[in-house]
Amino acid sequence: MTALLALDAILDSTVGAGTKGLPPLAAPLRVADLGARGWNILRQDTGFPVAVLHAEALRHNSDVMRRFVAEGGALLCPHGKTTMAPQLFELQLQDGAWGITAATPAHLMTYRRVGVPRIFYANQLIDRATIDFVLAELARDPNFDFYCLIDSGPSLARLVEATARHPTTRPLQVLVELGLAGGRTGARSVAQALDLARQALVAPGIALRGVEAFEGILSLTGDSAAAARIDALLADMRTLAEGIAALRAEVSRTAPDEPILLSAGGSAFFERVMDRLAADLPFPTQVILRSGCYLTHDHGLYQQALADPQRPRGEVALAAPLRPALEVWALVQSCPEPGLAIATLGKRDISHDIHPPRAIHWFRPGLHDAPQPLPAGVSVRALNDQHAYLALPPEQSLAVGDLVGFGVSHPCTTFDKWPLLLLVDGAYNVTGGIRTFF
Numbered sequence: 001m002t003a004l005l006a007l008d009a010i011l012d013s014t015v016g017a018g019t020k021g022l023p024p025l026a027a028p029l030r031v032a033d034l035g036a037r038g039w040n041i042l043r044q045d046t047g048f049p050v051a052v053l054h055a056e057a058l059r060h061n062s063d064v065m066r067r068f069v070a071e072g073g074a075l076l077c078p079h080g081k082t083t084m085a086p087q088l089f090e091l092q093l094q095d096g097a098w099g100i101t102a103a104t105p106a107h108l109m110t111y112r113r114v115g116v117p118r119i120f121y122a123n124q125l126i127d128r129a130t131i132d133f134v135l136a137e138l139a140r141d142p143n144f145d146f147y148c149l150i151d152s153g154p155s156l157a158r159l160v161e162a163t164a165r166h167p168t169t170r171p172l173q174v175l176v177e178l179g180l181a182g183g184r185t186g187a188r189s190v191a192q193a194l195d196l197a198r199q200a201l202v203a204p205g206i207a208l209r210g211v212e213a214f215e216g217i218l219s220l221t222g223d224s225a226a227a228a229r230i231d232a233l234l235a236d237m238r239t240l241a242e243g244i245a246a247l248r249a250e251v252s253r254t255a256p257d258e259p260i261l262l263s264a265g266g267s268a269f270f271e272r273v274m275d276r277l278a279a280d281l282p283f284p285t286q287v288i289l290r291s292g293c294y295l296t297h298d299h300g301l302y303q304q305a306l307a308d309p310q311r312p313r314g315e316v317a318l319a320a321p322l323r324p325a326l327e328v329w330a331l332v333q334s335c336p337e338p339g340l341a342i343a344t345l346g347k348r349d350i351s352h353d354i355h356p357p358r359a360i361h362w363f364r365p366g367l368h369d370a371p372q373p374l375p376a377g378v379s380v381r382a383l384n385d386q387h388a389y390l391a392l393p394p395e396q397s398l399a400v401g402d403l404v405g406f407g408v409s410h411p412c413t414t415f416d417k418w419p420l421l422l423l424v425d426g427a428y429n430v431t432g433g434i435r436t437f438f
């Protein structure tokens with residue numbers, strides 16, 4: 001299959017001793033050659049702790065989401081901030097992703113460096129240097145497609161001023177962001193957002209393309225009122241889209257058959273978003289989902305959210321459950337007292353911002369042929385920078401030198417701790433490496 005992104009520089013880059021997860025004596029190796037070393041995590045051929053990605057789970061999750069959006073008639077523009085790994089962007093684009101979502105200027109620079117052809121900037125463009133960069137890229141590359149958000153007159157004015165300084169044959173495409181009182185960015189009411197849309201429709205150098213919101217800020221799991229709040233926000237998005245359609249007919253600056261983009265759908269409620277936004281409206285629309293964490297899934301936040309019986313769902317469902325693809329493995333380094341083991345992993349290595357890591361597997365060399373499940377009573381009691389405190393029930397013993405595999409909750413904040421993650425097969429043979437760019 002032909003590569004869609006310019007990944008040669010990443011695959012040709014070298015890693016070696018001192019790179020987290022690699023053995024101390026590793027000579028400089030090309031990323032492309034990591035899978036040829038014959039390393040195995042369970043044989044302790046790597047350094048520890050080490051972050052691994054299960055290649056088969058990645059492919060499974062990517063295919064499941066591809067089929068889901070195709071069935072619902074939506075487009076997928078996954079949030080790249082989850083992994084900041086262009087090699088994984090390639091997998092998503094090969095599986096039909098419409099583009100890649102970004103949120104910071106640094107994301108934009110990284111994406112364009114590898115040639116991401118379509119970027120949905122789910123934020124306001126505010127700083128002058130980044131606005132100028134985007135306009136220069138639009139002028140340089142006729143195949144570059146770019147969208148960003150506006151939520152106020154001042155944020156729109158900054159874009160208008162920049163397009164006046166850097167005239168281009170293509171307008172800067174924007175979506176009006178609808179927010180929530182006390183929440184993050186976004187217009188605080190449909191009326192306020194519609195007034196902004198009216199300004200954008202006549203603003204020079206600007207093309208209004210649709211409506212955006214982020215429903216995930218409302219609730220994540222275990223909240224029986226989440227469905228009503230999410231549905232109310234999505235209904236407001238539809239009302240705003242109807243208002244924009246009427247304004248477009250008055251202004252006549254947009255072709256009547258050009259769809260109004262409706263974008264929402266984080267990694268927890270994408271089914272509900274597609275169900276509510278894809279319902280018929282009396283004008284062309286296109287739903288764009290921005291789920292990012294589906295690719296790796298997790299053992300905590302999103303696993304619980306997708307399994308929650310009170311979770312708001314839609315008529316179109318995933319054809320198969322998503323599989324956790326991300327783990328961090330460490331060694332037991334001390335068993336200083338009964339019921340306590342200390343592992344070589346800490347806050348610098350794994351997510352802890354929402355839930356503590358979950359100890360899911362253990363492996364004792366010479367005893368086990370494959371990782372064994374740990375009982376639910378084994379828990380991470382606390383984390384230091386480089387140490388994990390494992391509370392052990394009486395029936396579970398660990399010994400110095402045992403390997404423990406940890407699952408994560410909220411994968412975003414594990415990826416940003418690893419410049420390199422190792423791809424593994426089902427037997428934990430290392431098959432490749434994935435570079436990140438945070």
